Amino acid sequence: MRIAQLTYSYMPLFGGADTYAHQLRRTFEDAGHEVVAYQRWALTDDPTVHRAPRWPNRAGPKAFWLIPYWLERRKRELSTYDVLIGHYPQYCRAARWHPRVVGLSHGVTWDDNPGSRAAGVKKRWAQWAFGAARAMWQMTPSFCAKWGWTSRPGRRGSARLHQEGG
Numbered sequence: 001m002r003i004a005q006l007t008y009s010y011m012p013l014f015g016g017a018d019t020y021a022h023q024l025r026r027t028f029e030d031a032g033h034e035v036v037a038y039q040r041w042a043l044t045d046d047p048t049v050h051r052a053p054r055w056p057n058r059a060g061p062k063a064f065w066l067i068p069y070w071l072e073r074r075k076r077e078l079s080t081y082d083v084l085i086g087h088y089p090q091y092c093r094a095a096r097w098h099p100r101v102v103g104l105s106h107g108v109t110w111d112d113n114p115g116s117r118a119a120g121v122k123k124r125w126a127q128w129a130f131g132a133a134r135a136m137w138q139m140t141p142s143f144c145a146k147w148g149w150t151s152r153p154g155r156r157g158s159a160r161l162h163q164e165g166g
Helices: 016-030 057-072 089-094 117-132 142-146
Strands: 002-006 034-039 049-051 083-087 101-105 135-138 160-163
Touching (some): 002 089, 034 057, 089 101
Parallel strands (some): 002 083, 101 135
């Protein structure tokens, strides 16, 4: 099977989400699958990493939100993969057209301004991603509840929810 991970960062490994993506890759490759990653621009010579363009420095933290738009322009390329794994809701949203999207929540929202317009957009994206993905994997038990996702696993039109350690 051909699997593409859609994420903000992966290589080089820096944090927990990057390490988790790497563990997924190793697990899938050990099972005989081909795995690639689509991520932000970064210095890496890993041939399985597809990097977004290098945006001007003024894009700064906005790159986290710009990458999904870059991914949407890769629809033809991404359609050749059997499964797309969207790390974070906005990366699931970028792959909404694919029949086999698995959402992965790392349990962080990066929301430093609760109640703001941006926080409302993030919440709607999370709700949409969780309801539209074929399956959803969450790292922390409170993440889905915090964002208001109340669909039960197995209901038509809702994601199946898997919880780390559960």
